[in-house]
Amino acid sequence: MSKYTHAIVIGGSLAGLMAARVLSDHFERVTLIERDTVSNLPEARKGQPQARHLHGLLGKGLEIMTHYFPDLPAALQDGGAIFGDMGLSMRWFTNGGYRLQFESDLLGALMSRPLLEWTIRQRVLRLSNVRVIDECAVKEPIAAPDRSRVIGVQVQRRAENGRAEILDADLVVDASGRGSSSPKWLEALGYARPAESVIKIDMAYATRLYRRRPDDFELIGGNLIMISPDAPHLKRGGFFFPIEGDRWIVTLGGWSGEGAPVDEQGFLDYARSLAAPDIYQMLIKLEPLSDIITHKLPSNLRRHYEKLDRFPDGYLVLGDAVCSFNPVYGQGMTSAAMQVAELDRVLQERQSLNGLAPHYFKRSAKIVDLPWQLAAGEDFRFPETTGPKQHGTDFINAYVSRVNRATHSDPVVHRAFLEVMNLMKPAPSLMRPRILWRVLRAGRSAKPRSAMRGTPVSQTS
Ligand SMILES: Cc1cc2nc3c(=O)[nH]c(=O)nc-3n(C[C@H](O)[C@H](O)[C@H](O)COP(=O)(O)OP(=O)(O)OC[C@H]3O[C@@H](n4cnc5c(N)ncnc54)[C@H](O)[C@@H]3O)c2cc1C
Secondary structure, three states, X not given: OOOEXXXXXXXXXXXXXXXXXXXXXXXXXXXXXOOOOOOOOOOOOOOOHXXXXXXXXXXXXXXXXXXXXXXXXXXHHHOOOEEEEHHHHEEEEEOOEEOOOOOOOOEEEEOOHHHHHHHHHHHHHOOOOEEEEOOEEXXXXXXXXXXXXXXXXXXXXXXXXXXXXXXXXXXXXXXXXXXXXXXXXXXXXXXXXXXXXXXXXXXXXEEEEEEXXXXXXXXXXXXXXXXXXXOOOOOEEEEEEEXXXXXXXXXXXXXXOOOOOOOHHHHHHHHHOOOOOHHHHHHOOOOEOOOOEEEEEEEEEEEEHHHOOOOOEOEEEOHHHOEEOOHHHOOHHHHHHHHHHHHHHHHHHXXXXXXXXXXXXXXXXXXXXXXXXXXXXXXXXXXXXXOOOOOOHHHHHHHHHHHHHHOOOOHHHHHHHHHHXXXXXOHHHHHOHHHHHHHHHXXXXXXXXXXXXXXXXXXXX
């Protein structure tokens, strides 16, 4: 039997959908409120412009989503998602060479972000105690007279001439993304705004779709291509992922504002300027299916709700509203899923919603620490990056460069790297003696970088 009566979730994107799924186990009713029109199609909405860009789902994210929706992998596959062994299927150039392709037993899924979200949304909407109200914006939380507790939200529906309405709830969860109004709303209720960590990166994305041909996988020697820049000298990287509908999604991106142009030739020239030629060599053979669209991400942004002394009962914040990362590391959806899974555990442990927020925020902050440290640490490879830099970052980055070079030849190091990158293991697991020794050994026997650079995909056996 459900312990509580009604939960409201603000925002019907990935964090909101996952939150609704978990809350449906603890509340009699869950209402998901989304400002946009939510169609029954896999398509990006106005409130989530990023959904038109390439989205990689990390292993931990797939694992958590599958836990809550056991038929998700099969449904994604039916929808055209491409599954494969991460070690075998990734053609990934980094630190002057290609990571070794090997059987890792780590499963990866590739699809468009709209397909993933639509497949999850269908399953959330099948839950008998969850309903979605779309075309409806939350204007503010409503607090009890003494302001110690949030007891609902004021909403404004687009239909009915923008009629305002108050909806009551035992718990309101803000999953409204990076632009969340929670800091402002809390202030209006007499609470402090959370402190923010801002790491400025000036990341610029440019994305285009291409038609996928039957023999493309053979040509690239895997399912996808990633080209990482050799920081700090090179600032440009590229991703070339297959998605449903026999398409490739290609995102080229650069730090410090070094984004790709949106004209045909400029986009190709940018692809040719990457540290390896693989993506360029494919693009010149493929038929474009879309315009080139762009997105700018100024910073990694973390709101430290866990550091607040006072917080109203009946209110939580999660997903990008708490932490939004440089997207090149593919962590946002997985971080949201991990925060939601932690909320599930906390709700299972507790017998009351009183005092939930400080307890949950402390726990979720620990969850967010890992992706935050990985993203922020990597971004500090570029001297233009500014913001709070953790002690030891340069040392860790130097070690990770050696790990990267070891992955060119050592499957054991490569697997350990994949586990950390996919948020399945903590970062210190790369420092275990067994891995450390192999990393140092690989460093001693490494070939000169120039000998490994840029071997064209189509010329490898
Ligand atoms: C360019 C780019 C590329 C990315 N690539 C990746 C990737 O490869 N892998 C990955 O894991 N992550 C990636 N991310 C991050 C990922 O998109 C987010 O982490 C993910 O969408 C979860 O975010 P969210 O649900 O918290 O917020 P959002 O996706 O931003 O959704 C917020 C929702 O709340 C709604 N909303 C806002 N305000 C209100 C309101 N007042 N009332 C009602 N509704 C409201 C909005 O309409 C929207 O639907 C990328 C992000 C960007 C910008």
